[in-house]
Amino acid sequence: MQQKRIAAAQELMQANGIDALLILTHDDYIYFFDEDRFQPRAIIPQKGQPVIICSRGEEKEIRDGLGAQEVRVFATVGQQMHEVVGIMQGLQSGLGRPPTIGVQFWFETPAVLLQLFQQANPQVKVVDSAPVMDTLRIVKSPQELALMQEAARIAERGMQAAVQAIRPGVTENEVAAEAIYAMRKAGASGTAVPVFVNSGVRSLWIHGTATAKAIERGDLVVIGLVPVFRGYCVDLTRVAVVGEPTDAQRRLFDTYLAAQQAAIEAVRPGVPVSELDKAAEAVVKDAGFGEHYVKGMGHGIGLRFEETPAPTIQPKHASVELQEGMTIAVGHPILAVPGIGGVRLEDTGLVAAAGWQGITAYPKELFIRT
Amino acid sequence: MQQKRIAAAQELMQANGIDALLILTHDDYIYFFDEDRFQPRAIIPQKGQPVIICSRGEEKEIRDGLGAQEVRVFATVGQQMHEVVGIMQGLQSGLGRPPTIGVQFWFETPAVLLQLFQQANPQVKVVDSAPVMDTLRIVKSPQELALMQEAARIAERGMQAAVQAIRPGVTENEVAAEAIYAMRKAGASGTAVPVFVNSGVRSLWIHGTATAKAIERGDLVVIGLVPVFRGYCVDLTRVAVVGEPTDAQRRLFDTYLAAQQAAIEAVRPGVPVSELDKAAEAVVKDAGFGEHYVKGMGHGIGLRFEETPAPTIQPKHASVELQEGMTIAVGHPILAVPGIGGVRLEDTGLVAAAGWQGITAYPKELFIRT
Numbered sequence: 001m002q003q004k005r006i007a008a009a010q011e012l013m014q015a016n017g018i019d020a021l022l023i024l025t026h027d028d029y030i031y032f033f034d035e036d037r038f039q040p041r042a043i044i045p046q047k048g049q050p051v052i053i054c055s056r057g058e059e060k061e062i063r064d065g066l067g068a069q070e071v072r073v074f075a076t077v078g079q080q081m082h083e084v085v086g087i088m089q090g091l092q093s094g095l096g097r098p099p100t101i102g103v104q105f106w107f108e109t110p111a112v113l114l115q116l117f118q119q120a121n122p123q124v125k126v127v128d129s130a131p132v133m134d135t136l137r138i139v140k141s142p143q144e145l146a147l148m149q150e151a152a153r154i155a156e157r158g159m160q161a162a163v164q165a166i167r168p169g170v171t172e173n174e175v176a177a178e179a180i181y182a183m184r185k186a187g188a189s190g191t192a193v194p195v196f197v198n199s200g201v202r203s204l205w206i207h208g209t210a211t212a213k214a215i216e217r218g219d220l221v222v223i224g225l226v227p228v229f230r231g232y233c234v235d236l237t238r239v240a241v242v243g244e245p246t247d248a249q250r251r252l253f254d255t256y257l258a259a260q261q262a263a264i265e266a267v268r269p270g271v272p273v274s275e276l277d278k279a280a281e282a283v284v285k286d287a288g289f290g291e292h293y294v295k296g297m298g299h300g301i302g303l304r305f306e307e308t309p310a311p312t313i314q315p316k317h318a319s320v321e322l323q324e325g326m327t328i329a330v331g332h333p334i335l336a337v338p339g340i341g342g343v344r345l346e347d348t349g350l351v352a353a354a355g356w357q358g359i360t361a362y363p364k365e366l367f368i369r370t
Numbered sequence: 371m372q373q374k375r376i377a378a379a380q381e382l383m384q385a386n387g388i389d390a391l392l393i394l395t396h397d398d399y400i401y402f403f404d405e406d407r408f409q410p411r412a413i414i415p416q417k418g419q420p421v422i423i424c425s426r427g428e429e430k431e432i433r434d435g436l437g438a439q440e441v442r443v444f445a446t447v448g449q450q451m452h453e454v455v456g457i458m459q460g461l462q463s464g465l466g467r468p469p470t471i472g473v474q475f476w477f478e479t480p481a482v483l484l485q486l487f488q489q490a491n492p493q494v495k496v497v498d499s500a501p502v503m504d505t506l507r508i509v510k511s512p513q514e515l516a517l518m519q520e521a522a523r524i525a526e527r528g529m530q531a532a533v534q535a536i537r538p539g540v541t542e543n544e545v546a547a548e549a550i551y552a553m554r555k556a557g558a559s560g561t562a563v564p565v566f567v568n569s570g571v572r573s574l575w576i577h578g579t580a581t582a583k584a585i586e587r588g589d590l591v592v593i594g595l596v597p598v599f600r601g602y603c604v605d606l607t608r609v610a611v612v613g614e615p616t617d618a619q620r621r622l623f624d625t626y627l628a629a630q631q632a633a634i635e636a637v638r639p640g641v642p643v644s645e646l647d648k649a650a651e652a653v654v655k656d657a658g659f660g661e662h663y664v665k666g667m668g669h670g671i672g673l674r675f676e677e678t679p680a681p682t683i684q685p686k687h688a689s690v691e692l693q694e695g696m697t698i699a700v701g702h703p704i705l706a707v708p709g710i711g712g713v714r715l716e717d718t719g720l721v722a723a724a725g726w727q728g729i730t731a732y733p734k735e736l737f738i739r740t
Binding site: 208 | 406427448473476563580662682685706
């Protein structure tokens, strides 16, 4: 258990008027408890020890592993919520008023769980835990960086396997299979988002996946990998082309390469993350592809695939300033030009005093596969 | 596009006072549109054509593929929500009152998206879309069954690869890598939940994952696979043991085998899903493991890993009666006895007129690996 992080969270809870954190997501759970569960459930009160809620069979392992004193066990889901209600009532009687509970509002918190929680605890005020969690997590420790570096090594192995697997007639799924296998064998516990192998018309997608579509001669293929190592992830995206690229495909790729480089050169402490978009967009406009530019060149990354600042999800994050020690991904949005295809390069790096310091490292060329 | 399903949904919307469905999840999107997106977004009004919301680069592909007339494109996330707000306002002026919008309340609907939607459309009444979607989806068509049968063939290949990979010293991650690779190569687009390879003390977990833990002699290893084929999944879970099982391990496994069989024999149309638990629990009690029984022997499965009836998530589902044509998974909960280990068998089948008809098929033995 990360007692220092818990103590720091409790101080921030006090400063932000939050009586307890309700942890329902992997990222926050791993941050505090250094291990993962399929459905992590914990409550960290502003004062006192965290409470872990787990199934009966897991109790001993959790007590032994975490040295946790407060473990509430359940044998049915109804009982699990019953435990939570009991804890909320305990907080309320201690405080002499209904508690204010911080919850993560991001993609992983299921609407159904929050609804059940609010129905079972109607007196509780639910607020976004971001003022506590973002403050804690936005700058990475050396230990966290080491885990991201390991994730980067894994991503590079996956990319190599994916690029090698691409040839005419192979399906996107088969390419994804090779990348996933290589990353798992290299130690990944999975990927934070599905592996993207977007080929041909599918290279135009803003996001991605891998399908049963066969990769054909002339296709651009965007490969996006976000492997997870002990909870931490990096984003590495590259592009291949099957057969000799057309001039237009080559020019589109070169444009993205220059745009990503411009964004990387804009990275330094004190710069709002939106400056990365400005730098990249100028390059894309100069190349004549301006109308196809989609904003979102930079976002935070670490225990989540996208964490603060993530301006494509929370527009107000655009003004968040980069700080020394933050980890960001640069090169996020697709540059999709119907008739030509889509390209995207993405790398993960550290915001150092002197600027960008790459964490992922992989050749940045348009890989030609025949 | 599945026009008949859309028309049926529109009739049910009318009967349930829902003016439109807001589709934010893969399962409902695939059900109506026969394809998948990374972040599926659509609105199906009670009257008229569905509206698909997508990124600009995807517009042509969606229009060509779906024959969709109403496609709203966005270039930034802000614009995406802007499109949704415009559609809500259009609905409101057509109706002369604020619309009631049905949304899926389950694990995949992100709390953050629902919060953003409600903030941007405060006049809109959000209700659970289950009265429409469960009614439509609970009984499977022959086409849907065929996809689940294909998913079952994939699961069987994955299980074979996983069982073969288990030996002393190999990590859970390495076993998962083999299972995932085999399933991807067999056509899976992924898994609905992470592959479970729970060994030793981790076999006691109620859910699972695969970790860097090495599998050791004496470990029980629970392998749970939920591959997805064109959106549809099946659940197949088996148990291996490394080295000769102890008498207690053997007895625990035999108890689960008999309990699952009792639940399977209880399957027939008209029976509440809770009857499966009664049948299984009686067997477990007779064997002396009653205090370790966790309820949840049966749940719906199809486009979601757990769909209605799913009594471990929605307790009121316990009284849902099985119907001919439903697909269910039987054998869901872990039977975890500290000091011995955990065991679990799970299979997916069809509720036929005469009772259970298996979709997954794999030997049900305690696989001994040395």
